[in-house]
Amino acid sequence: MRPVRIGWVRLRPARWKPSLSLTLEVAAALAIWELAGRMKWIADGALPAPSAILVRLWIDWADYPPHLAATLTTAAVGFLIGNAIGIVCGTLFAFSPVAERLFRGVNVAIFALPAIAIVPVLVLTLPSDGARIVLAALGCYFTTMTATMVGLASADPRGIDVVRGWGGGRAAVFRYVRLPAAVPAILSGLQVGAPNALLGSILAEFGGGGRWGLGAYLIGSLGRAEPDRLWGIGLVATACAAVGYAAFGLLGRALTGSVRAATLPTGTAALPAPALGRSGRLALAAGAVLMPFALWWGAVAASGLPAMLVKSPLDVFAYLTAGPRAEGVRERLIGALAETLPPSLAGVALGVVAALLLAVLAEAAPRLARLMMPLSLFTQAMPLVALTPILVLVFGRGTAVMLAVTVSVTFFPAYVLLAQGLAAVPQGARDLGRAYGASRWRELRLIALPAAVPHLFAAIRLAAPRAILGVMIAEWLATGTGLGNLLNRARGMLDYGMIWSVAVLSVLVSVALYELVSAAEGAVMRRRGG
Structure with a gap:
């Protein structure tokens, strides 16, 4: 259809129709939400109507500026620090497989540390807003480091051959091939890091005892039985996270076109691991196991805090071995782990499958994916301490609420990585499939999904530690079972030995899951290469 000019306005029907359709879909979703809130269809009013939330926001808006300023300041500082360290370390690990293997346990331990256990220690150890900044930085580091490694390793080997053919060395290959190829992956890590930094700062505010911050404001509002205020705080946090997410998404779309390959590469340009003998491999494995404990020991010695804490x-x-209650402690830990591990594994599967489905929908039905994105951001930015009581009202206090919380913390980072992997498929490869009459779904199945396999394994590696953390938070706040409940009871009794034991056990399980996923990825990639 031709454009229609009415005075100074030029209407383009082909462009206007999708915008109008999206507007109608959003309006319909809000109308259904309004009706559900007014009629109290969900858990007797646990989901307020949007109008009620907006009215509460208008009433409380004068309270927000100092809380927003405190949270955003610490989140921004932590975001810059965590991502800078993540990019530097990801580059180092991509070029030095020995360093990556040696520090793998440290990296996963940092990512898997339960915030609910380390916040009191950080508050006592670090001055002023240090705990908020550290947790915000920790929330960004692992995802950006992993994304950087994946991006640098996914460079097109043909481009590397061209640079080397013209006499370029490793520096030239990095500058002209690897770094441009890694830009989309790094930006996807920054996209995930923006909500993570905000969430880390808010979590630190729960145990920090400070006056200002969205977390402090939320804690003060939990006992008032006002779900509209809780949802208002959550929506404000979601809006802040969405701004950061959208900013890096726009930057990624602006840069991706200049770094995307014209055709589909036949392999990846991952840097080969050095040839190590059996003794070298054993020494590296031993170093990887001992490195986290050595750094832990050094941090405790440098803190100067009392041994009781x-x-x-x-x-x-x-x-765990020589104490007067060692046998009982071990039995309680094993029993709690048996309750925590099954829902964690189920949560990983559900979260990654949901992320993959939405990533595929984003390719096949972009408008539907855009409708679901606000909910995805809300589950990522909404503090779990506020979200979990609402989920309890909806799902009860059983396994369902643990799965809901776990999916909420694993889904978003997995989706971002998978969406980036599908979007990075060269247009030439897509055009080739269409030239042979392939449908969009067949194109996804035969071209896009196989090309995104490295991103799928990276998503699973990110999801596994977060799943354990999500289940522990649900157990701590809702179900009264598993490692989360054990940690909560130990905090109440000031049993710091049990607190540290639970933290160490959760980290060890997370590292074990990470290593299993890495081994499975290696086997799959070797099979594909063969």
Whole structure:
């Protein structure tokens, strides 16, 4: 259809129709939400109507500026620090497989540390807003580091051959091939990092005892039985996270066109691991196991805090083996782990499958994916301490609420990585499939999904530690079972030996899951290469 000019206005029907359709879809979703809130269809009013939330926001708006300023300031500082370290370390690990293998346990341990256990220690150890900045930085580091490694390793080997053919060395290959190829992946890590930094700052505010911050405001509002205020705080946090997410998404779309390959590469340009003998491999494995404990020991020694509060590796080992209640402690830990692990594994599967489905929908039905994105951002930015009580009203206090919380914390980062992997498929490869009459779904199945396999494994590696953390938070706040409940009871009794034991056990399980996923990825990639 031709454009229609009415005075100074030029209407383009082909462009206007999708915008109008999206507007109608959003309006319909809001109308259904309004009706559900007014009629109290969900958990007797646990989901307020949008109008009620907006009215509460208008009433409370004068309270928000100092809380927003406190949270956003610490989140921004932590975001810059965590992502800078993540990019530098991801580059180092991509070029030095020995360093990556040596620090793998440290990296996963940092990512898997339960915030609910380390916040009191950070608050006592670090001055002023240090705990908020550290948790915000920790929330960004692992995802950006992983994304950087994936991006640098996914460079087109043909481009590397061209640069080397013209006499370029490793620096030239990095500058002209690897770094441009890694830009989309790094930006996807920054996209995930923006909500993560905000969430880390808010979590630190729960145990920080400070006056200002969205977390402090939320804690003060939990006991008032006002779900509209809780949802208002959550929506404000979601809006802040969405701004950061959208900003890096726009930047990624602006840059992706200049770094996308014209055709589909036949392989990846991952840097080969050095040839190590059996003794070298054993030494590297031993170093990888010992490195987290060495750094832990050094941090405890440097903190200067009393031994009752901070525990060294030997202290935890003695607590579990030689203490007066060691046998009972071990039985409680094993029993709690048996309750926490099954829903964690189920949560990983559900979260990654949901992320993959939405990523595929984003390719096949972009408008539907855009409708679901606000909900995805809300589950990522809404503090779990506020979200979990609402989910309890909806799902009860059983396994369903643990799965809901776990999916909410694993889904979003997995989706971002998978969407980036599908979007990075060269247009030439898509055009080739269409030239042979392939439908969009067949194109996704035969071209896009196989090309996104590295991103799928990266998503699973990110989801596994977060799933355990999500289940522990649900157990701590809702179900009264598993490691989360054990940690909560230990906090109440000031049993720091048990607190550190739960933290160490959760980290060890997360590292084990990470290694299993890495081994499975290696087997799959070797099979594809063969």
